[in-house]
Amino acid sequence: MTKLHFYKGLRTIGGTVVEIETDKARCLFDFGLIFQNIWEDLREGREEVTLTDYLKLGILPAVEGIYDEKELNDYPLKPWRVEDKPVFFLISHMHIDHMEALGFLAEDIPVFMTEDSYLLYGGLKETGEIFYRFKEGCTGLRENSIYQLEDIRFRLIGTDHDVPGACGFEIRTDEGNIAYTGDLRLHGFHPEAALEFAKEVKGGDVLITEGVTASFMEGEWEECQAESLPLNRITPEDALIEEIKEVLKEETGITAINLYERNVERAYILLRELKKEGIRMVWEPLMAYYIHLFYPTETLYVYEPLLGEYGQGGLPDFLYMVPVTKEELQEQTGSEKFLMQLFFKHTFYLLDLDYQNMLYIHSNGVPLGDYDPAYNKLMDFLERFHIRYQYLGRGGHAYPGDLKYLLEEISPKYLVPLHSLKPEKVRCQEGIQLLPREGSVYLLNNHILKELEQKETHVND
Ligand SMILES: [Zn+2]
Ligand SMILES: [Zn+2]
Structure with a gap:
């Protein structure tokens, strides 16, 4: 039976x-x-x-x-x-x-x-x-x-x-x-x-x-x-990494990206590919921890002001974690650029930085879309501070x-x-x-x- x-x-x-x-x-x-x-x-x-x-x-x-x-x-x-x-x-x-x-x-x-x-x-x-x-x-x-x-x-x-x-x-x-x-x-x-x-x-x-x-x-x-057949060497997900790379080449100010923290592979490949262009990812400590789980020997830069946000004990510490201060992020020059990964709940951290000429990339983090009321709040916030917005993402479903x-x-x-x-x-x-x-x-x-x-x-x- x-x-x-x-x-x-x-x-x-x-x-x-x-x-x-x-x-x-x-x-x-x-x-x-x-x-x-x-x-x-x-x-x-x-x-x-x-x-x-x-x-x-x-x-x-x-x-x-x-x-x-x-x-x-x-x-x-x-x-x-x-x-x-x-x-x-x-x-x-x-x-x-x-x-x-x-x-x-x-x-x-x-x-x-x-x-x-x-x-x-x-x-x-x-x-x-x-x-x-x-x-x-x-x-x-x-x-x-x-x-x-x-x-x-x-x-x-x-x-x-x-x-x-x-x-x-x-x-x-x-x-x-x-x-x-x-x-x-x-x-x-x-x-x-x-x-x-x-x-x-x-x-x-x-x-x-x-x-x-x-x-x-x-x-x-x-x-x-x-749409995705025959299998090409460049899949839409690979192409996304290229798109982000291209966009960053043109940027002179600070760029923030909103990723979903469990999408570890996109985060890691982004890190790997941007490194080749002289761009460093600066992670939320939580995201860095998940990347570390799967890629334990990768050096991961984390945004220092966010380290205090993770409760009393904080996040599990790990080797290869390098804090980046607000000043360092702010002073990025042509030869050393940063891409800052930020969760929705930490959006206020953008206010500490020079948000003139800032770009915000939405890459499938929370809030996922306009059916979530939080999405409109985010849009209002960005608009108020004249932060430019761009969606660069791919879905998880065929x-x-x-x-x-x-x-x-x-x-x-x-x-x-x-x-x-x-x-x-x-x-x-x-x-x-x-x-x-x-x-x-x-x-x-x-x-x-x-x-x-x-x-x-x-x-x-
Ligand atoms: Zn799923
Ligand atoms: Zn599902």
Whole structure:
């Protein structure tokens, strides 16, 4: 027997929680949070975050057997028990919408992720960037090795996304095989990894895929073409580094760049490529720490005034960290330029500097776009001080044509698009598209997938 439970994240970008259940075990994947912030104002005066608040608000899924009995208090949900069917989690990558809820799980539930994801998760613990609490019992697994827990075999297959360690999965049971893309793209630094994933899971029974960019596409899915193929030496992500380089050549004042702190590879490649041009990156200490995790021998310049912003103990110190003072940054000359990386929450630090002739580059840090009210605040701020603004970024999700190409390559028997505002757009020629509703359960029986309790669904074949 194999059942697929679709709990959450089917028509939203992020927060996907799916379970593969067999006679002997339960495998759930991804356990992130979305929408937790919309209520934060109402919680401000209450220090404690509780599991039951988040369950009542529907931010956490009401899944049986995964939460601790004590923490559930009198909330009517079956808690985790050692004598029940073993349950474990797989995490595709370290983005908030895929991992932020990990700390809410009962302590004894094992969680598996790639080694790089685990390295980053440990880093988040060190920097205090963990929500609720650090989940003990996580293990970093070698990519592509097959592991087995009871009657569920699985492997983590590396893909390409804008965070280190991102992977998809292949899960096999006696009734068939299921693959999950996680978040992936074909225009990043490693398009070959996404293609390799497609090859590895080709022809499977069920493919559960992300469909982020379909949410915003204008044209028809059938007409979109792969944009990142054939693979060029210069991928759009590589080209971005070149664009930033070109822009900086023209600048005579201070330039600040807003990056997402978990996008470690873009940060590192930017550092490496700018160094060749005589431009030094000056990092936020937090960002420097994440780069240091993955590139431990790289000398990293950090903006000294920001060192005080990281709590009493401060950030974990490391060798090769060189502070740069405000004066040094200010006095940069033609032969030695700096590019200052700054988080949104530290925007006021720009006021300490000469902001005449300043350029602000937005490169996919927070706030991500104008749907976030913080974005307009940032725009107002920059405008008020006549700081020029430029967006130079790339998304983490495959362009529609690229995703379509990958899905056609995989050509599964059943296609389940989710992690999208418009999953119905995402199709592939051969595969039967299924659009499960929240809480629905499907039975995979000898490679045939059918909904268990007949509810209204949209099936196209
Ligand atoms: Zn995501
Ligand atoms: Zn992601």
